[in-house]
Amino acid sequence: MSAAEPAAGDLAGRAAIVTGAGSGIGRATAVAFARAGADVLGVGRRAEALADTARLHPGITAFPADLREEDAAESVVGAAVERWGRVDVLVNNAGATAPMPLAEVTASRVADLMGLNVTAPSLLARAALEHLRASRGAIVNVSSTYGHRPMPGAAHYAASKAALEQLTRSWALELAPHRIRVNAVAPGPTESEALAAAGLPDDAIERIKSDEADRIPLGRRGEPVEVAAWILRLADAHTAWLTGQILTVDGGLELT
Numbered sequence: 001m002s003a004a005e006p007a008a009g010d011l012a013g014r015a016a017i018v019t020g021a022g023s024g025i026g027r028a029t030a031v032a033f034a035r036a037g038a039d040v041l042g043v044g045r046r047a048e049a050l051a052d053t054a055r056l057h058p059g060i061t062a063f064p065a066d067l068r069e070e071d072a073a074e075s076v077v078g079a080a081v082e083r084w085g086r087v088d089v090l091v092n093n094a095g096a097t098a099p100m101p102l103a104e105v106t107a108s109r110v111a112d113l114m115g116l117n118v119t120a121p122s123l124l125a126r127a128a129l130e131h132l133r134a135s136r137g138a139i140v141n142v143s144s145t146y147g148h149r150p151m152p153g154a155a156h157y158a159a160s161k162a163a164l165e166q167l168t169r170s171w172a173l174e175l176a177p178h179r180i181r182v183n184a185v186a187p188g189p190t191e192s193e194a195l196a197a198a199g200l201p202d203d204a205i206e207r208i209k210s211d212e213a214d215r216i217p218l219g220r221r222g223e224p225v226e227v228a229a230w231i232l233r234l235a236d237a238h239t240a241w242l243t244g245q246i247l248t249v250d251g252g253l254e255l256t
């Protein structure tokens with residue numbers, strides 16, 4: 001079969017690592033990959049949240065880990081290789097947003113954010129590299145529309161996602177000789193635990209959500225499955241000739 005005619009469920013026999021799989025976009029992505037036939041290692045800190053994700057499909061294995069910890073990347077990749085003998089796809093989805101007006105910037109807050117949003121994807125990609133070479137696999141990074149738009153009050157979040165987008169483009173060229181593809185999805189406002197995880201109070205969260213829905217041309221915030229569908233697509237054989245691209249999935253918000 002040619003690359004243009006991939007079989008349905010063509011991730012059968014493939015192994016995928018999905019970070020941040022205990023909630024939101026990562027949970028939906030783990031389920032989408034498992035439904036496409038992949039063996040999925042779902043990574044995150046909360047064992048119970050990952051167990052809830054794993055209950056949604058027998059193809060998902062929970063692997064609790066804090067990606068900010070030294071050696072986490074090696075143990076995550078090692079766990080996938082030990083179980084399935086391969087890594088075909090790395091989805092760098094775990095990430096956090098953090099309100100940080102300039103007056104409140106501290107070295108440790110910046111390091112924390114960059115550690116999760118930039119360093120962890122880098123170390124995971126490095127740890128997975130030899131396996132992705134062997135499988136001619138794919139990396140999908142989860143950026144944000146703020147990876148290429150300014151975000152007053154959270155400049156370091158925007159900067160961390162801009163860094164991830166540049167890693168995506170640069171790795172795409174660096175790894176193309178090994179036939180490893182590297183792409184990114186840049187979601188707009190999507191239902192998830194992200195705002196609560198950033199420590200915002202409920203009334204502020206509701207206000208942000210309704211303001212965002214009003215501004216989105218398609219009239220609503222996105223659902224995690226609507227982002228996961230594109231993460232899956234960027235990893236499967238349908239996009240075998242696509243690399244270094246950042247796909248915005250945001251109900252048209254970026255056009256405004």
Ligand SMILES: NC(=O)c1ccc[n+]([C@@H]2O[C@H](COP(=O)([O-])OP(=O)(O)OC[C@H]3O[C@@H](n4cnc5c(N)ncnc54)[C@H](OP(=O)(O)O)[C@@H]3O)[C@@H](O)[C@H]2O)c1
Binds near residue numbers: 049190191194
């Ligand atoms: N929702 C949106 O509107 C939106 C928009 C643009 C971009 N994004 C991006 O989409 C990605 C997924 O976010 P989401 O919206 O689905 O939010 P979410 O529900 O908060 O998901 C983030 C996930 O990352 C995991 N995580 C956080 N810190 C971690 C750590 N140190 N080690 C391992 N895992 C960690 C969390 O699990 P634990 O807490 O259990 O570790 C959680 O499952 C993020 O990169 C985010 O920046 C989201």
